[in-house]
Amino acid sequence: xxxxxxxxxxxxDVGEHWKRSxxxxxxxxxxxxxxxxxxxxxxxxxxxxxxxxxxxxxxHLGALVADWAGLPGVEAVKVEAADASGAAxxxxxxxxxxxxxxxxxxxxxxxxxxxxxxEVLTAAWSTGMDAEYEAFQGLSxxxxxxxxxxxxxxxxxxxxxxxxxxxxxxxxxxxxxxxxMFRSAISPEVYAKAGMVADPVNMFDAAPMCDGAATLLLCxxxxxxxxxxRPVHILASTVATDxxxxxxxxxxxxxxxxxxxxxxxxxxxxxxxxxxQLFELHDAFSIFAVLSLEACGFAERGKATHFAQEGGIAPxxxxxxxxxxxxxxxxxxxxxSGVYQIVDxxxxxxxxxxxxxxxxxxxxxxxxxxxxxxxITHILGA
Amino acid sequence: xxxxxxxxxxxxDVGEHWKRSxxxxxxxxxxxxxxxxxxxxxxxxxxxxxxxxxxxxxxHLGALVADWAGLPGVEAVKVEAADASGAAxxxxxxxxxxxxxxxxxxxxxxxxxxxxxxEVLTAAWSTGMDAEYEAFQGLSxxxxxxxxxxxxxxxxxxxxxxxxxxxxxxxxxxxxxxxxMFRSAISPEVYAKAGMVADPVNMFDAAPMCDGAATLLLCxxxxxxxxxxRPVHILASTVATDxxxxxxxxxxxxxxxxxxxxxxxxxxxxxxxxxxQLFELHDAFSIFAVLSLEACGFAERGKATHFAQEGGIAPxxxxxxxxxxxxxxxxxxxxxSGVYQIVDxxxxxxxxxxxxxxxxxxxxxxxxxxxxxxxITHILGA
Numbered sequence: 001x002x003x004x005x006x007x008x009x010x011x012x013d014v015g016e017h018w019k020r021s022x023x024x025x026x027x028x029x030x031x032x033x034x035x036x037x038x039x040x041x042x043x044x045x046x047x048x049x050x051x052x053x054x055x056x057x058x059x060h061l062g063a064l065v066a067d068w069a070g071l072p073g074v075e076a077v078k079v080e081a082a083d084a085s086g087a088a089x090x091x092x093x094x095x096x097x098x099x100x101x102x103x104x105x106x107x108x109x110x111x112x113x114x115x116x117x118x119e120v121l122t123a124a125w126s127t128g129m130d131a132e133y134e135a136f137q138g139l140s141x142x143x144x145x146x147x148x149x150x151x152x153x154x155x156x157x158x159x160x161x162x163x164x165x166x167x168x169x170x171x172x173x174x175x176x177x178x179x180x181m182f183r184s185a186i187s188p189e190v191y192a193k194a195g196m197v198a199d200p201v202n203m204f205d206a207a208p209m210c211d212g213a214a215t216l217l218l219c220x221x222x223x224x225x226x227x228x229x230r231p232v233h234i235l236a237s238t239v240a241t242d243x244x245x246x247x248x249x250x251x252x253x254x255x256x257x258x259x260x261x262x263x264x265x266x267x268x269x270x271x272x273x274x275x276x277q278l279f280e281l282h283d284a285f286s287i288f289a290v291l292s293l294e295a296c297g298f299a300e301r302g303k304a305t306h307f308a309q310e311g312g313i314a315p316x317x318x319x320x321x322x323x324x325x326x327x328x329x330x331x332x333x334x335x336x337s338g339v340y341q342i343v344d345x346x347x348x349x350x351x352x353x354x355x356x357x358x359x360x361x362x363x364x365x366x367x368x369x370x371x372x373x374x375x376i377t378h379i380l381g382a
Numbered sequence: 383x384x385x386x387x388x389x390x391x392x393x394x395d396v397g398e399h400w401k402r403s404x405x406x407x408x409x410x411x412x413x414x415x416x417x418x419x420x421x422x423x424x425x426x427x428x429x430x431x432x433x434x435x436x437x438x439x440x441x442h443l444g445a446l447v448a449d450w451a452g453l454p455g456v457e458a459v460k461v462e463a464a465d466a467s468g469a470a471x472x473x474x475x476x477x478x479x480x481x482x483x484x485x486x487x488x489x490x491x492x493x494x495x496x497x498x499x500x501e502v503l504t505a506a507w508s509t510g511m512d513a514e515y516e517a518f519q520g521l522s523x524x525x526x527x528x529x530x531x532x533x534x535x536x537x538x539x540x541x542x543x544x545x546x547x548x549x550x551x552x553x554x555x556x557x558x559x560x561x562x563m564f565r566s567a568i569s570p571e572v573y574a575k576a577g578m579v580a581d582p583v584n585m586f587d588a589a590p591m592c593d594g595a596a597t598l599l600l601c602x603x604x605x606x607x608x609x610x611x612r613p614v615h616i617l618a619s620t621v622a623t624d625x626x627x628x629x630x631x632x633x634x635x636x637x638x639x640x641x642x643x644x645x646x647x648x649x650x651x652x653x654x655x656x657x658x659q660l661f662e663l664h665d666a667f668s669i670f671a672v673l674s675l676e677a678c679g680f681a682e683r684g685k686a687t688h689f690a691q692e693g694g695i696a697p698x699x700x701x702x703x704x705x706x707x708x709x710x711x712x713x714x715x716x717x718x719s720g721v722y723q724i725v726d727x728x729x730x731x732x733x734x735x736x737x738x739x740x741x742x743x744x745x746x747x748x749x750x751x752x753x754x755x756x757x758i759t760h761i762l763g764a
């Protein structure tokens with residue numbers, strides 16, 4: 001098995017791109033990556049996307065993006081794992097390079113959601129839950145986040161204000177990311193007054209719907225020296241799953257897939273949560289950030305909000321999270337987010353994170369699909 | 383890179399499964415495969431599916447199928463490449479085992495189309511074409527097949543009757559396959575009188591819409607001896623793409639992706655069309671069978687209908703095709719077909735093909751996505 005490096009990154013701004021189509025966004029991000037790394041050729045393209053079929057009547061994105069990016073003939077397919085689709089595309093790219101089958105592989109996460117009405121989009125997004133036993137009963141993903149957050153507050157005696165550090169930190173970080181959708185810091189007071197989305201989840205507990213594309217170039221580590229960029233090593237790549245319907249899980253407040261995926265990643269990298277210097281986690285909702293920190297061993301059960309309030313997630317805290325704004329402030333273009341997380345992590349490891357630069361050589365990213373039924377973890381090292 | 387074997391196969395009957403849901407069909411096929419091979423464990427599950435989001439409001443099939451099949455925690459994602467989604471899932475499984483990352487991998491192709499109205503289904507299926515430049519202009523996949531067939535007849539001076547051997551042979555083969563949707567032979571006279579779907583494509587030139595799931599178990603070749611089944615070796619696994627919109631191709635009657643994918647596969651296997659003893663091709667429409675034979679080197683340009691009329695595709699002909707009925711008579715459950723092709727090919731190589739048994743040790747399968755923008759080829763050896 002060959003070792004794999006990330007040698008190129010690219011992204012579009014995250015936001016509402018009403019003048020660029022799905023394929024345009026993908027091409028923009030790919031061209032940025034090709035400019036960053038300047039590979040001699042591209043052997044394969046793996047696309048992560050969740051909703052182009054439902055929202056743009058366009059499937060077959062592997063071939064379509066290869067076509068429009070001017071990559072005639074290359075191997076290309078699409079991977080889907082709900083919100084974790086982008087991370088799943090990286091997983092596939094990792095396998096293709098590690099196996100020795102492909103040398104220069106593009107990974108592209110792409111989603112365009114803002115052409116759709118909010119109701120259409122919410123319904124489409126809920127296809128990541130169990131359709132027959134959750135979505136058809138009227139449950140949406142924000143609704144599920146509301147139930148989980150309410151249960152967490154009850155179980156561990158946490159007030160709603162306890163969740164404030166997550167959106168406050170994300171917005172503070174996003175303010176310095178030129179690609180972020182939201183670039184304004186917010187105060188705990190603003191958080192406290194925000195309108196409800198699905199009580200107790202308020203507007204600042206939920207990531208925005210948006211458009212965006214992000215891309216990576218992978219190659220075998222022994223070829224990484226030929227690029228002008230500083231190579232970032234993929235030290236672990238893991239996928240784990242859980243029951244899709246939350247009511248079928250033994251403990252709805254424990255993200256079993258996140259736990260399994262993280263444990264496998266720690267074993268593969270030979271480094272645990274103690275060694276991690278940065279964690280790009282799946283803060284699609286504040287409650288998911290809380291549950292991720294606990295499942296991955298950064299905070300004890302029921303203690304993640306306290307950990308955050310004590311500064312644990314700040315840039316100079318024990319484990320900085322969402323350092324470029326996260327899903328909350330950078331934005332959550334659903335099937336693209338898993339790749340945006342990696343782009344942000346690579347920028348940090350390269351020392352290109354600007355005002356938000358963290359001193360780090362080892363970091364991890366974890367992307368969750370649906371209500372956490374899929375968890376995909378990557379550990380990267382400079 | 384490790385060599386990879388297929389040690390287990392399973393399938394549901396192909397047909398209209400109104401009493402079984404999407405997840406039920408997947409589980410049925412997985413249980414059949416686990417019974418066939420009886421692995422000590424399953425490390426990962428890769429699902430090929432195209433339309434569950436559009437037709438069943440259910441995405442996230444990797445986790446969902448793992449959940450319902452009783453495979454808690456395993457790595458699981460979905461792959462999509464339009465009609466070639468099942469073959470793409472096998473490609474991913476191949477990479478996972480070849481890389482050394484996973485040992486025992488399930489590959490599942492699944493589609494359920496018959497719950498939808500014909501118009502909804504035709505529109506959903508056309509998302510495998512270029513939405514903006516083809517489907518939104520009113521072109522469907524049967525319509526595209528009609529245009530290509532008409533052009534082929536004009537270009538090479540072929541009459542409609544020239545295509546008869548393809549459906550006639552497929553139905554003759556399907557008659558002996560207990561899992562096939564259509565089990566009645568048809569005569570050239572019946573073909574000649576059939577109603578038009580998209581002139582000159584008639585009812586027998588087009589594969590039926592249907593439901594089904596098919597599954598494979600892969601493992602490294604060095605572990606294949608521990609199973610009670612006769613191992614079948616994956617000698618080549620390749621993916622290639624072409625322009626998605628047919629009007630953008632240099633020659634609409636030449637399947638460039640099929641050609642590239644086949645050439646790469648021949649190079650990897652060290653065997654060309656001369657050595658192949660069986661070809662499970664993508665006969666979603668008669669014209670695609672014709673173009674596939676020509677692109678893959680079994681017939682000269684413009685000569686595939688003559689080749690078929692001279693018996694070249696018959697069970698005892700130069701290159702038997704669709705030996706268990708193919709997409710035409712076995713049925714074309716869209717995202718599952720790529721796996722059904724492999725199940726049929728493995729059955730032949732194991733000597734378990736019953737009345738349709740061919741004497742063969744080397745065969746290939748090729749699955750096409752949309753109008754051929756994706757082509758995925760596998761060469762298998764007993």
